[in-house]
Amino acid sequence: MMHDVQLKQSSLRFLRKSTTAPFIALVVLLAFSTVFSPEIFPTAKNLTNIFKQASIVGVVSIGMTVVLLVGGIDLSVSYVMALCACLFARMSQTMLAAGRDGMALDAVLLMLLIGAAVGLINGSLIVLKNVEPFIITLGVGQVLKGITYLYTNGAPGGKVTTFWKGFGSEMFLGFIPYTVILYVALMAAFLFLLRKTVVGRRIYAVGSNGEAARLSGVNVRRVKLTAYMLCGVTAAIAGIMLASRVRVGEPNGSGGYDMDAIAAVVIGGTAMAGGRGHLACTLAGVLIMTVMNNVLNLIGADPNLQMLIKGVVILVAVLIQRQDD
Amino acid sequence: MSEFALEMLGITKTFSRVKALDNVTLRVHTGEIHALIGENGAGKSTLMKILTGIYRADAGTVLLQGRETHFKKPQDAMQAGISIIHQEPSLVPDLDAAENLMLGHEMQRGGVLKARAQYAYAKRYLDYVCNGALGDYRVPVRRLSVAQQQMIDIARALSCQARIIVMDEPTASLTQSEIAVLFQIVRQLKADGITILYISHRLEELFALCDRITVLRDGRHVTDANVADVTKNWLIGKMIGRDLSQSYPPRHRRHSDEVVLEVQNLTGERYRDVSFRLHRGEVLAIAGLVGAGRTEVLRGIFGADPTRSGTVKVFGRETVISCPARALGQGLGFATEDRKCQGLFLNQDIRQNIVISALNKVSRYGVVHGAREKRLARRYFDELGVVAPDIDKLCKYLSGGNQQKVILSKWLASGCKILFLDEPTRGIDVGAKYEIFQLMDRLVGQGVSIVMVSSEMAEVIGVADRAIIMHEGAVTGELPADRLTEENIMTLASGETLRAAN
Numbered sequence: 001m002m003h004d005v006q007l008k009q010s011s012l013r014f015l016r017k018s019t020t021a022p023f024i025a026l027v028v029l030l031a032f033s034t035v036f037s038p039e040i041f042p043t044a045k046n047l048t049n050i051f052k053q054a055s056i057v058g059v060v061s062i063g064m065t066v067v068l069l070v071g072g073i074d075l076s077v078s079y080v081m082a083l084c085a086c087l088f089a090r091m092s093q094t095m096l097a098a099g100r101d102g103m104a105l106d107a108v109l110l111m112l113l114i115g116a117a118v119g120l121i122n123g124s125l126i127v128l129k130n131v132e133p134f135i136i137t138l139g140v141g142q143v144l145k146g147i148t149y150l151y152t153n154g155a156p157g158g159k160v161t162t163f164w165k166g167f168g169s170e171m172f173l174g175f176i177p178y179t180v181i182l183y184v185a186l187m188a189a190f191l192f193l194l195r196k197t198v199v200g201r202r203i204y205a206v207g208s209n210g211e212a213a214r215l216s217g218v219n220v221r222r223v224k225l226t227a228y229m230l231c232g233v234t235a236a237i238a239g240i241m242l243a244s245r246v247r248v249g250e251p252n253g254s255g256g257y258d259m260d261a262i263a264a265v266v267i268g269g270t271a272m273a274g275g276r277g278h279l280a281c282t283l284a285g286v287l288i289m290t291v292m293n294n295v296l297n298l299i300g301a302d303p304n305l306q307m308l309i310k311g312v313v314i315l316v317a318v319l320i321q322r323q324d325d
Numbered sequence: 326m327s328e329f330a331l332e333m334l335g336i337t338k339t340f341s342r343v344k345a346l347d348n349v350t351l352r353v354h355t356g357e358i359h360a361l362i363g364e365n366g367a368g369k370s371t372l373m374k375i376l377t378g379i380y381r382a383d384a385g386t387v388l389l390q391g392r393e394t395h396f397k398k399p400q401d402a403m404q405a406g407i408s409i410i411h412q413e414p415s416l417v418p419d420l421d422a423a424e425n426l427m428l429g430h431e432m433q434r435g436g437v438l439k440a441r442a443q444y445a446y447a448k449r450y451l452d453y454v455c456n457g458a459l460g461d462y463r464v465p466v467r468r469l470s471v472a473q474q475q476m477i478d479i480a481r482a483l484s485c486q487a488r489i490i491v492m493d494e495p496t497a498s499l500t501q502s503e504i505a506v507l508f509q510i511v512r513q514l515k516a517d518g519i520t521i522l523y524i525s526h527r528l529e530e531l532f533a534l535c536d537r538i539t540v541l542r543d544g545r546h547v548t549d550a551n552v553a554d555v556t557k558n559w560l561i562g563k564m565i566g567r568d569l570s571q572s573y574p575p576r577h578r579r580h581s582d583e584v585v586l587e588v589q590n591l592t593g594e595r596y597r598d599v600s601f602r603l604h605r606g607e608v609l610a611i612a613g614l615v616g617a618g619r620t621e622v623l624r625g626i627f628g629a630d631p632t633r634s635g636t637v638k639v640f641g642r643e644t645v646i647s648c649p650a651r652a653l654g655q656g657l658g659f660a661t662e663d664r665k666c667q668g669l670f671l672n673q674d675i676r677q678n679i680v681i682s683a684l685n686k687v688s689r690y691g692v693v694h695g696a697r698e699k700r701l702a703r704r705y706f707d708e709l710g711v712v713a714p715d716i717d718k719l720c721k722y723l724s725g726g727n728q729q730k731v732i733l734s735k736w737l738a739s740g741c742k743i744l745f746l747d748e749p750t751r752g753i754d755v756g757a758k759y760e761i762f763q764l765m766d767r768l769v770g771q772g773v774s775i776v777m778v779s780s781e782m783a784e785v786i787g788v789a790d791r792a793i794i795m796h797e798g799a800v801t802g803e804l805p806a807d808r809l810t811e812e813n814i815m816t817l818a819s820g821e822t823l824r825a826a827n
């Protein structure tokens with residue numbers, strides 16, 4: 001009997017900590033923001049803006065969640081974004097020069113393949129050579145950065161087609177940015193993948209206990225490879241979104257997305273050690289980060305102070321998570 | 326000055342209601358080589374951990390040279406002149422012999438190492454122990470053999486002014502010639518007045534080396550004697566002489582000639598030429614001492630570790646099982662000894678733990694069918710009687726027995742026909758043990774065949790239809806049910822041969 005009671009209490013605590021805590025934090029933050037900036041913050045225009053800003057880092061954080069769930073990390077995502085943005089813009093420019101103006105599906109597909117390929121390289125090096133994901137993805141990221149700079153000479157260039165210009169700036173029915181629609185769609189797809197598919201179950205199993213997963217007949221290497229490839233693909237998509245928004249391929253434009261994505265995932269309660277976390281909570285993490293940026297800008301806070309506050313929030317989130325163990 | 330270098334009197338130690346040591350007495354004369362023997366779980370390690378300050382006894386006193394002492398932490402024991410040499414040398418692999426020796430008591434001035442003085446100091450002890458067996462003390466120890474590393478360990482103990490050295494199965498990973506060298510060193514230590522406490526499962530070694538002997542059994546002191554006065558068989562009798570008071574459910578033995586698993590000359594890193602057959606509906610035990618290579622054989626067959634040579638036939642077909650996923654495909658299951666590290670997903674719920682190896686059965690095109698998944702999990706959850714409010718509880722909150730049931734549920738859900746159970750009842754309380762045994766009997770009744778590794782002889786005798794016994798990586802014998810006795814198992818497990826009369 002005693003045991004049952006204990007069980008119930010601990011599982012309730014787990015539920016409270018890991019799934020609802022980030023949303024509670026988000027609500028609190030929204031309330032504070034409304035108090036501090038009652039004129040601008042709660043307006044539809046500003047909220048739409050927040051979602052728009054959230055969408056790109058949100059897409060990156062989806063793949064990052066998957067990688068963190070298998071117990072890994074991917075520090076190459078910003079460089080995948082930069083490479084894809086530059087390549088995509090330049091390919092689009094060539095197409096426009098040839099008189100083609102459209103969705104540029106062939107270019108999009110190529111970007112997705114590049115993302116998947118980078119993920120494959122990251123994953124292969126990690127599982128075959130059994131090296132820390134941190135250093136492998138850091139190295140691969142630097143290589144990609146070098147390639148991007150060699151290719152662009154460090155200068156922004158290229159154009160995007162009318163379709164992608166519209167995608168980056170216009171809104172569906174006049175109030176839902178297209179980038180947000182894409183983010184929501186990807187979110188739905190990955191929620192399904194993680195919760196309802198065999199691969200999803202195995203991702204959690206591998207992150208939770210790799211050796212037990214192996215001895216349970218799970219091909220651990222394949223699962224990890226899949227995770228890194230998915231992360232590469234979402235980073236490539238984010239690269240296209242970035243190019244669409246700034247309408248040019250900017251080799252420097254993606255700085256900080258990697259850390260913001262990791263921070264969002266961790267604030268959302270996903271364990272760095274893997275196996276524990278919910279993609280839905282990553283959404284809360286992303287919104288917390290974006291709302292914080294937004295409101296600090298609105299109240300005209302010193303940008304240096306903003307950095308400091310962001311850091312403190314990440315630390316607090318991680319420390320709360322630790323207490324749960 | 327007392328005649329005893331060490332006296333441990335009335336030592337009692339309890340771990341969560343289990344008495345690991347019950348009023349144990351150990352008396353060791355100054356300058357003798359004293360053997361401490363007993364089965365796995367007899368309490369030798371616990372007693373040594375109390376001596377070296379790792380555990381604190383619930384009751385009892387420790388006297389050094391007649392003076393009562395209390396160790397609060399391992400450093401206290403070291404300062405009192407007690408050192409322990411473990412089975413595997415505990416050195417820092419990238420430091421050299423001299424640096425390892427000085428680790429923790431470096432010679433320094435203001436934080437700067439006095440390298441030359443330190444080397445000279447270390448060299449004295451290394452020369453004494455190694456006696457030329459180790460030419461260069463500047464080589465990182467990871468390049469040295471286990472025997473050489475062990476010498477450094479011993480030299481290190483001496484450099485800490487040890488007067489009593491505990492050696493815990495020091496010969497486990499040594500070759501015959503290395504053992505001879507080690508014995509020489511031990512005798513030399515004895516000649517110089519060092520007291521040695523020698524733990525080993527190899528009875529022949531005790532007769533070759535030791536002066537006195539203390540036998541422990543089930544956490545109690547059984548006897549002590551002069552080695553010269555006793556025989557091997559007398560010792561074996563003392564080590565195992567307990568009644569089979571533990572209750573085992575009745576076994577419904579079924580004889581089948583159908584061979585479901587045949588292993589021939591399987592050789593791996595820690596076992597060689599292992600051959601056996603497993604029949605349909607049989608419980609085959611692999612008995613032997615810890616470290617005999619039993620688990621490694623199971624891991625080799627299951628594809629968890631690579632094997633060097635040998636063949637495995639599953640249901641009559643020769644198969645190469647290169648990874649556990651293949652084993653699963655062949656209808657094999659493996660409930661490991663270390664449930665928390667190798668068996669369970671502690672942070673996942675019971676449902677996910679049960680279905681992880683059976684996802685293909687409850688999914689189509691890679692999409693899991695939620696209702697079917699739940700049904701499958703609940704079926705085994707109910708069938709095995711896992712005690713938990715529901716299948717959505719996290720496994721980390723379950724007791725050892727229930728965790729084991731979840732693991733067994735996983736393998737049953739996978740539909741495995743051959744189940745490996747490694748120490749299936751370790752860390753499980755008596756009631757749950759009984760249930761596990763009942764379950765095993767029910768499973769073999771359903772046509773599942775079981776290979777069980779167990780260090781508890783009573784368990785082997787109570788549950789198995791047949792046993793093979795391993796000693797140092799090789800199979801030393803096979804015993805059918807009617808010849809499964811503790812004497813026979815113990816004899817074969819210590820590498821002796823059974824007398825013809827038996």
